[in-house]
Amino acid sequence: MLAEERNPLKVLSLGSRNVAVIVNLETGRDKGSEDALDRLTHLVSGDLAQVNQLILQHMQSDVQLIPQLAGHIIAAGGKRLRPLLTLASARMCGYHGPRAAGLAACVEFIHTATLLHDDVVDESALRRGEASANVLWGNKASVLVGDFLFSRAFQLMVQDGSLRVLEILSGASAVIAEGEVLQLMTSNDTTTTEQAYLEVIKGKTAALFAAACEVGAVVADRPKVEQQALDTFGLNLGIAFQLIDDALDYSARQEALGKTVGDDFREGKITLPVILAYLRGDAEERGFWQRTLEKVEQDEADLRHAIQLMERHGTLKDTVNRAAHYGAIARDALGIFPDNAEKRALIDVVDFCIQRGF
Amino acid sequence: MLAEERNPLKVLSLGSRNVAVIVNLETGRDKGSEDALDRLTHLVSGDLAQVNQLILQHMQSDVQLIPQLAGHIIAAGGKRLRPLLTLASARMCGYHGPRAAGLAACVEFIHTATLLHDDVVDESALRRGEASANVLWGNKASVLVGDFLFSRAFQLMVQDGSLRVLEILSGASAVIAEGEVLQLMTSNDTTTTEQAYLEVIKGKTAALFAAACEVGAVVADRPKVEQQALDTFGLNLGIAFQLIDDALDYSARQEALGKTVGDDFREGKITLPVILAYLRGDAEERGFWQRTLEKVEQDEADLRHAIQLMERHGTLKDTVNRAAHYGAIARDALGIFPDNAEKRALIDVVDFCIQRGF
Numbered sequence: 001m002l003a004e005e006r007n008p009l010k011v012l013s014l015g016s017r018n019v020a021v022i023v024n025l026e027t028g029r030d031k032g033s034e035d036a037l038d039r040l041t042h043l044v045s046g047d048l049a050q051v052n053q054l055i056l057q058h059m060q061s062d063v064q065l066i067p068q069l070a071g072h073i074i075a076a077g078g079k080r081l082r083p084l085l086t087l088a089s090a091r092m093c094g095y096h097g098p099r100a101a102g103l104a105a106c107v108e109f110i111h112t113a114t115l116l117h118d119d120v121v122d123e124s125a126l127r128r129g130e131a132s133a134n135v136l137w138g139n140k141a142s143v144l145v146g147d148f149l150f151s152r153a154f155q156l157m158v159q160d161g162s163l164r165v166l167e168i169l170s171g172a173s174a175v176i177a178e179g180e181v182l183q184l185m186t187s188n189d190t191t192t193t194e195q196a197y198l199e200v201i202k203g204k205t206a207a208l209f210a211a212a213c214e215v216g217a218v219v220a221d222r223p224k225v226e227q228q229a230l231d232t233f234g235l236n237l238g239i240a241f242q243l244i245d246d247a248l249d250y251s252a253r254q255e256a257l258g259k260t261v262g263d264d265f266r267e268g269k270i271t272l273p274v275i276l277a278y279l280r281g282d283a284e285e286r287g288f289w290q291r292t293l294e295k296v297e298q299d300e301a302d303l304r305h306a307i308q309l310m311e312r313h314g315t316l317k318d319t320v321n322r323a324a325h326y327g328a329i330a331r332d333a334l335g336i337f338p339d340n341a342e343k344r345a346l347i348d349v350v351d352f353c354i355q356r357g358f
Numbered sequence: 359m360l361a362e363e364r365n366p367l368k369v370l371s372l373g374s375r376n377v378a379v380i381v382n383l384e385t386g387r388d389k390g391s392e393d394a395l396d397r398l399t400h401l402v403s404g405d406l407a408q409v410n411q412l413i414l415q416h417m418q419s420d421v422q423l424i425p426q427l428a429g430h431i432i433a434a435g436g437k438r439l440r441p442l443l444t445l446a447s448a449r450m451c452g453y454h455g456p457r458a459a460g461l462a463a464c465v466e467f468i469h470t471a472t473l474l475h476d477d478v479v480d481e482s483a484l485r486r487g488e489a490s491a492n493v494l495w496g497n498k499a500s501v502l503v504g505d506f507l508f509s510r511a512f513q514l515m516v517q518d519g520s521l522r523v524l525e526i527l528s529g530a531s532a533v534i535a536e537g538e539v540l541q542l543m544t545s546n547d548t549t550t551t552e553q554a555y556l557e558v559i560k561g562k563t564a565a566l567f568a569a570a571c572e573v574g575a576v577v578a579d580r581p582k583v584e585q586q587a588l589d590t591f592g593l594n595l596g597i598a599f600q601l602i603d604d605a606l607d608y609s610a611r612q613e614a615l616g617k618t619v620g621d622d623f624r625e626g627k628i629t630l631p632v633i634l635a636y637l638r639g640d641a642e643e644r645g646f647w648q649r650t651l652e653k654v655e656q657d658e659a660d661l662r663h664a665i666q667l668m669e670r671h672g673t674l675k676d677t678v679n680r681a682a683h684y685g686a687i688a689r690d691a692l693g694i695f696p697d698n699a700e701k702r703a704l705i706d707v708v709d710f711c712i713q714r715g716f
Contacts, residue, residue, distance in 0.1 A: 063540045117505060121498040140479040140542055143501055147475060147508070148535035154512055154528040163519055170512040177506035182421045184498055 036348030037079060043345050044087040047101050051083045054105035058152050069137050069145045073112055073127065082107045082212045085237075085346075089216025089230050092334075092342035099219045102160055106169065107212045109153035114176055114204075116146035121184065122267055126260055165215050172211035179203015188268040188296065190278045190289045197275055198239070205245075206238030213237075229333050236330035237350055243323035244357040246271035247316045250307050251357075262303040268293040272322065276315035277306075285309055320357035327354045394706030395437060401703050402445040405459050409441045412463035416510050427495050427503045431470055431485065440465045440570045443595075443704075447574025447588050450692075450700035457577045460518055464527065465570045467511035472534055472562075474504035479542065480625055484618055523573050530569035537561015546626040546654065548636050548647045555633055556597070563603075564596030571595075587691050594688035595708055601681035602715040604629035605674045608665050609715075620661040626654040630680065634673035635664075643667055678715035685712045 041048060059070040083104035090100035118124070119132045120139045126132055134142040150173070157166050183200045186192040213234030217227040249264045250273055264271050270293060278289050292298050292306065310316050327350045337343050399406060417428040441462035448458035476482070477490045478497045484490055492500040508531070515524050541558045544550040571592030575585040607622045608631055622629050628651060636647050650656050650664065668674050685708045695701050 061536055061539075063536050063543065065539050065543050066536065114505075117501055121501060139497075141539065143475055143479060144535055144538045144542060147472075148532060148539060150505070150508065151528060151532035151535050154524075155532055158521060158524040158528050161521055163516060163521075166512075166516040166524065170509060170516050174506060174509035174513055177502055177509050178419055178421050178424065180502045181419075181423050181499065181506060184502060185421065185423055 036352045040345040047087045050101040051104045073133050082111050085212040088342045089213045093217050093220030093222045095220035103215050106153045106156035109149045113146040113150040116142045168211050172207045175203050175207040188294050192270045201242040205242040206235045209238030210234035233330045233333040236326040240323040240326040241353045247319040247357050268296045272319045273310050273315045277309050277313050280313040394710045398703040405445045408459035409462045427491050431491050440469050443570040444574050446700045447571045451575050451578030451580045453578035461573050464511045464514035467507045471504040471508040474500045526569050530565045533561050533565040546652050550628045559600040563600040564593045567596030568592035590691040591688045594684040598681040598684040599711045605677040605715050626651045630677045631668050631673045635667050635671050638671040682712050
């Protein structure tokens with residue numbers, strides 16, 4: 001969809017904090033869902049300002065390189081999607097106290113720490129359109145400042161003082177690390193199954209989404225069934241989010257987001273669009289994937305050919321379809337919660353995540 | 359000191375768990391202090407077996423690379439000095455329950471995680487005489503498995519359930535990361551002050567020693583003053599331990615420990631023996647240090663010349679003397695505790711740490 005085809009419904013949702021705009025016109029999806037994220041941000045704007053303040057405060061250190069490097073990656077922005085999930089989940093559960101902001105900052109610190117380590121492991125040069133920290137300050141600094149932010153995340157959790165919260169977030173951290181190692185092991189293996197790949201993204205992405213949402217119910221002191229519902233919501237939203245990210249890595253729309261197209265391809269990273277193309281391809285095509293992604297022998301024209309193969313077999317489209325499936329599970333998981341502005345905004349965020357892929 | 363010159367006092371301390379052997383004969387130091395560590399190990403052997411079991415259990419993962427890599431670095435042995443400190447501190451404080459073993463395992467996991475990251479950052483090829491994990495499995499796996507072990511450490515803390523313990527250990531983790539970053543910043547800077555260097559080793563080494571000891575008093579539910587005494591003991595023991603390590607890096611005795619001599623020199627790492635040699639050297643010598651450690655332009659003969667300069671200015675000896683000062687503070691910190699076998703063993707460990715340097 002081109003930008004100029006976008007949505008006339010924008011007006012409907014502007015400033016209408018409590019109106020759930022279900023944008024189901026094909027041409028309306030994209031802009032409507034961007035508004036969804038704005039709407040969510042607006043709903044929790046007071047808490048979010050507090051989160052940003054906590055982030056700034058806790059990334060300080062007498063060791064100057066730490067706030068410099070951390071400030072670069074944290075200021076580089078991003079959508080603060082994970083903290084938003086914590087804040088909105090807590091509010092949806094009726095919690096309006098100060099603990100959600102601390103935990104949201106903690107979640108963002110864990111996320112930022114993993115980004116720093118990911119960029120080292122992936123040898124990435126760009127992060128959100130800017131030179132990545134490993135390029136600017138080197139791999140060593142990125143590893144160590146990542147460790148620092150990770151430790152700060154734990155200090156923030158400890159300050160919160162809830163052992164249940166500590167259990168959820170420390171458990172998520174271990175699962176994230178496991179997912180990253182699993183990804184390293186499946187790297188360059190074109191025979192990776194869809195199931196194995198699902199385990200990777202559950203770890204590297206979805207576990208933190210799940211934890212971010214679940215702690216919202218915990219601080220609100222809601223029953224186990226609601227905690228589990230938010231865990232399910234976050235997990236499936238996270239899977240959907242990552243699948244869309246993987247599809248976008250081969251999509252021209254990626255460039256509009258300030259990201260390089262074909263990073264995963266160049267690193268020989270095996271994601272669902274590739275797994276499906278390999279499974280659906282003939283012997284010659286499999287030879288192509290083995291050469292380019294297992295042996296990582298690539299020339300100029302290979303990325304274009306890879307995208308052509310994906311389009312021929314509809315694997316980008318089907319990756320988005322798979323994402324839509326997990327998105328649907330996420331939406332349904334919120335069914336037990338009474339209708340309110342935050343619930344509607346969270347559901348709209350699911351749509352936002354999926355629709356990035358169209 | 360050569361092995362055959364070693365100590366006739368060995369007999370005195372063999373099997374004598376409760377006798378504090380103050381080995382002040384020059385020829386007796388070394389063997390007596392090795393026995394000190396054996397004695398400490400023997401005192402808490404039941405708990406230590408439990409620690410080793412917990413370590414094995416918690417490094418498991420469905421992701422096979424994790425137990426493989428973690429097993430390599432953890433099985434590579436080491437003295438388990440940090441867990442021993444936790445176990446002995448707890449027992450000295452009268453605690454004989456199961457929590458100390460869990461926290462000792464946690465401390466060892468934090469230590470192992472930092473070792474994995476250190477070896478990546480330092481580009482080390484050997485660890486305790488064996489190929490290091492980054493050489494065998496690559497930097498990426500070492501970073502990520504380090505993250506996993508770090509997360510497991512936090513899970514073990516959370517299982518313990520004490521917020522005070524969580525506060526101490528998460529605080530130590532943040533200080534460790536800060537110390538590592540500070541070390542990276544002072545790297546290759548020959549004008550690093552002794553004070554700045556002290557901050558580095560407080561962070562990278564002494565903070566975990568301090569936390570390992572302090573939690574012993576916390577699980578024993580001892581008053582604040584005893585918690586602080588053990589914090590002081592561990593901090594100063596840790597500083598002494600690291601200073602001796604830094605001296606050993608330029609010592610022939612290092613080879614006997616299965617470590618390479620001159621690792622710090624080759625990496626341009628600025629440690630106290632270098633700082634003192636730079637301060638005490640003339641312009642030509644400072645030029646030598648700048649070329650070899652700032653520009654890291656080194657040839658075959660440079661390490662030998664560096665050691666000659668250190669010997670000329672007595673900086674290795676004085677580094678050990680500085681260490682002895684911190685060792686003395688550590689010993690005195692235990693003054694408030696009543697005499698018992700564990701207290702005597704901990705004091706002997708201070709001697710062990712210092713005497714490694716002679």
